[in-house]
Amino acid sequence: MSIVAITGEISYSHVAAVRAATEAAPQDPLTIILDSLGGQTGACLALADAISLHPGPTIGRAVRRCDSGAVLALAVCERRAARLGTRFKLHATAPLRPPEGRLTAARMRQLAGELDTLDSRFRHRIAAAIGCDVEQLARLEAGDTTLDTLRALELGFLTEIVGCSTLGPAAARRREAQAEARAAAARPIRWTLRDFQALRAMGLKPGRPIGVGRHMLKAMLAERS
16 A cells, blocks of 8 residues: 655645655555645646546545645545544635736736636536535635535545444435435426316416426415315
């Protein structure tokens, strides 16, 4: 097993360490130990790429803090674990240094667009890796949210909590049920002739009902009977 410890600010030296571990033992499990507040966006994205390209199993272990770009490094690992008490900070991208040049309106819009693009890259990679909803992730980032270990497990940032073996599978089942419910809600409602007849009997105009589900229709019929 190869182990790469990432502490402090994420840098390209960490990327090099992961690549070296892959070259030395490509099929061995690779464990990434994270205790980091994040780092420069380019290094964080390169680190996620290096972990994702490891052919063998990848295990991420968060220790104390896993913030900002470190969350992406954890997310791309196949197994993701932490002990109770670990914290995970989600926030939107911000420049590490003040922008150069005159900050005109046009320049500010350009900078905002660049930050939006970076946020989108991080957000979609995390969402794809852990299977969470992109819009929910965006809301968490917008609120500078800090997750505790249990909340991180519920959202899919973790697959297990060290010392609590039953919590991971239960949370995974709940996430699957929520994903199925979201998919079902996104599918169009198929109305039958009986549904339209029931609506007509209630005095509603024939046509495609908008905003009325079958459960609502049954409730409305029950109130009239």
